[in-house]
Amino acid sequence: MSSVSDIFRVIEHAVPSHRQNEALVLSVKQYIPLDNPNPRSDDVIIIGAPGNGHVKELYEPLWEELYLRSKTAGFRIRSIWIADGTHQGKSGILNKGRLQDNLDWLVHSHDLLHLIDLKHAGMPGPIVGIGHSMGGTQLAYLSILQPHLLFSLILIEPGIDELSPTSVVQQGITRCAQLSLNSPDTWPSIQAAQRFTTRNPLFQTWDPRVVRRWLQYGLREVSPTGTGTTPSSRRHNQDSIIPVTLTTPRHQEMLVYKRPTKPAGSNPLPPSNKLSPYYRPEVHRVLARLPHLRPSTLYLIGGQSPLCSPHLRGLRLRCTGTGVGGSGGLLADGFERYMSPGVGTH
Template sequence: PSPDYPLYITAKRYWLAEFEAHDADPEALTLILLHSTSFHKETWEPTVERVFRHLSQRGARSGLRRVKVRCAWVIESPNHGESAQLNQEALQHPPFYRSFCCETYAQAVHRFLSAGLEHEARVDFRTQRLVGIGHSLGGCAISLLQHIQPIFTFSSIILVEPMMSAGGPGPIHPLRVMLIKHAYERQDVWCSREAAWRSLQGRRRTENWDPQVLKLYVKHGLRPHPGGAYAEAPYHGVTLACTREEEVTMYRDADGATKPVAVLDEFCTRIPVHVIFGAVNDFVY
C-alpha cells in the first residue's frame, strides 16, 4: 500500500526449475493470469500445473516442448481471496467501498506490473514477452489492461468465457440478474473449513468442479470469520473471502460487459487473441 493507493495487491509466481534455462531468452513467455468473480488467484493452480506438465521435458511428446515459458504470475483482485482479508479495512471506505469493477481490477494489475522494478526481486515486466490469460471477470480485466497507460505490450491474449457483450448491456442483463440473485442467496458462513468442504461438495454449482479446484476454494476462497476475534473460546468459523456484497458490486458494474469489447476491437488487430467458450452454454454464449 501507499498513500495514494491503500490496498495490498497479492500475486503468486509459478515456475519449474527447468524453466530457469529460459531466463535470458527474449522469446520465452511470461504468463499473466487473472481469475473470475468470487474466486481467488490459487484457482489457476491445477491449470498451470497441467500446462507446465505439457511444456516440461516430461511432456515432450505433447509437441509443445518448443514453446519456452519463463514463469506464470497469477494476480489477485484486491477484494478477493487473501487480498480481501488484507484489505478488509480499506474496502470499507471511499474510494473502494462497494465500487470495485472490471476496470478497478485491471488498474490493480497495472499497478502490480508497474511496481516490479521496486520489488526486491526486481522484475521488469516491460522486458518480458507477456501472454495475458483471463477467465470471465479476468478476461474483461486483461482486455481493459491493454489501454491503461503506460501500456504493457502483450504478445497474445487468451480469453476464457469473458463476461463481455458485443450487443450492448441488454443481452447479458438476464445473466446479470441471475448472478446477483445467486450471490445474495449464497451461504456465506460455516462453523469450520471441514463443514464448508462437506457442504460445498453437495452443491449443484460445485459438483462439476475439478476436485482440486474445490479444495483450493475451501483453503483460499474462505477466510476466518471476523467474529472469531470476539469469541471467548477458540472459534474456527469461516466466511467468504470475497463477500456477497463485493461479488454483487462486481456484477452490477454498468460498463463491465461492454467497455472491454471496444478495447478488444482495437488490440485484436495488433496481436493474436484466442477466445474459449464452454461446451455447455450455461453462462456465456
C-alpha cells in the same frame, strides 16, 4: 499426484495498487518452474486474472497443466503471475477497512499495468494474458491501455457484450448474483463446508484439485469477534470446529456483479435500461474498444455456456482487432475462438 510445490517455486508479493489516494495493496503470487533456473529471453511470462469471487489459488491446477503441456508444445515458461483484485481474496483481507462500495472492473487493469511496471526486470520475454470471466475483460482492457504490452491473450468466457437488458452477459451476471445471494457464506466448521461442496451441483462440475483449493483458500476462519482471518494450513485439521466464511465477502462479490442503473441528473433513463435496475458498464466499454485490440486473441467458450450466444460470438468475430491499431481480426489470423462441447461456465 503432483502438487504446485513439486513444479513451481511460489513467491508471494504484496504490491501497492496504482491509486494515489488510497493505500491499497495487491496480494500477488509468482510461480517459477523449478526446472528452469536459467530462463531464455523468449521464455513465456503469463499474467493471470481471476473471475469474480475466485481466489487466485483456484487457478493453480491450470498452471500445472500448462506447465506439463509446455513440455510437448514447444515453449518454456519463465514465470506465472496472478493477483487478487484489491477487494477480493487475500488482497481484500489486506485492504480491510479501506475498501469502497463503488467498484469498477477496469481498475484492476490499471493495477496489473502498475504491477508489470514494478516487476518489469523479471518480465523480459513475451507476456501472455490468461483471464477468466471478469478477468478476461480486465486483460482485454489492459491490452487497450498498452497495445504492445501483451504478446497474446487467452480470454475464458470474458464479460464483454452489448449494453442491453437482453445482453446474455448481463443476464448471466444477474444469474451469478442470484446464485451468490441464495448460497450460504458461513459454515459452522470446515467439515460442514466440505459437506456443502460435496452436495452442491456447481462444485461437482469442478476439477477436484480446484475444489481442494477452494476449501483451503476460498474460505477463512471466523474469529471470536466475527471477523475473518487469513486462510492457513489449519484447514487440514479435520477436528477443527472453528466457523469459516468466504475469503471474498459476499457483499464485495455482489458489488462486482451489479451497479444500480440510475438516471444522470435530470436526464431520464433510456426505455431499454428501465427493464433492469442493475448493469455492468465495463461489459460494453470493452466491447466498444475491441476493434483496437492488438494482441492475437483466443476466446475459450463453453458449448453450454449461458454467457455467449451465437449472436455474441458473431459480434466479437466482427469486432475484435478490426479497427485502427488492431490485429487485423480473423482475416489476419489476429484471433481465434474455441468452443468446448458440453461445458458451461464457472
